[in-house]
Amino acid sequence: MAIYLIDYENTKNLAGIKNLTAEDFVVIFYSQNANSLTFEIHKEIVSSAAKIEYKCVGVGGQNALDFQLSSYLGYLIKSTENTQCDIYIVTKDKGFSYVTSFWKSEKNVNIKILSTLSKTPTDNATAPPDNVETLLRQLHLELKENEIEEILAMLAKYKTTQTINGYLNKLFKDSTKAGTILKLIKPFIKK
Numbered sequence: 001m002a003i004y005l006i007d008y009e010n011t012k013n014l015a016g017i018k019n020l021t022a023e024d025f026v027v028i029f030y031s032q033n034a035n036s037l038t039f040e041i042h043k044e045i046v047s048s049a050a051k052i053e054y055k056c057v058g059v060g061g062q063n064a065l066d067f068q069l070s071s072y073l074g075y076l077i078k079s080t081e082n083t084q085c086d087i088y089i090v091t092k093d094k095g096f097s098y099v100t101s102f103w104k105s106e107k108n109v110n111i112k113i114l115s116t117l118s119k120t121p122t123d124n125a126t127a128p129p130d131n132v133e134t135l136l137r138q139l140h141l142e143l144k145e146n147e148i149e150e151i152l153a154m155l156a157k158y159k160t161t162q163t164i165n166g167y168l169n170k171l172f173k174d175s176t177k178a179g180t181i182l183k184l185i186k187p188f189i190k191k
Helices: 039-047 064-079 096-107 132-138 145-157 161-172 175-189
Strands: 002-007 025-030 051-056 086-090 111-114
Touching: 002 064, 025 064, 064 086, 064 096, 086 096, 096 111, 132 145, 132 175, 145 161, 145 175, 161 175
Parallel strands: 002 025, 002 086, 025 051, 086 111
Antiparallel strands: none
16 A cells, blocks of 8 residues: 655646556645646546545745645555555655654654656655755745855854844844745755
């Protein structure tokens, strides 16, 4: 049995879903930002033997779908802990590598990331970026080149989370975006 959590807002691709088996379970997370299918995708879904669920998630904040998918992932891990199943997140969002790393270190749950349903996972797909510059360039936060350079310079200059948080809030004038970036770069602050 395999469970596939699909970040449809990010991938907008379900190619390969028709190849899944009746033992597979697919949850498609979508939002008002991505709530339409082509006829080709619809035909693939209809021809799939897998059990398919749809989760329309509320939006309004940055990464809303990602947080809801991550919460559902935790629920699934608990509800399948005594079964033999593989769990996959289908997304191009590199931020999910932190979710997979967390579950691997906390409960030894091996979650794999796929960019599409028709791809096979690679070890590199689940590894978090090894430096903050790579992380900032992989984020889907629409960071400009000068913003990335300012963050890198700020990290080289300041060493405390509080100072860095203040700097990010000043730089972005958006506490949600600043908070998201701080949370993601926090592991690199001590390095």
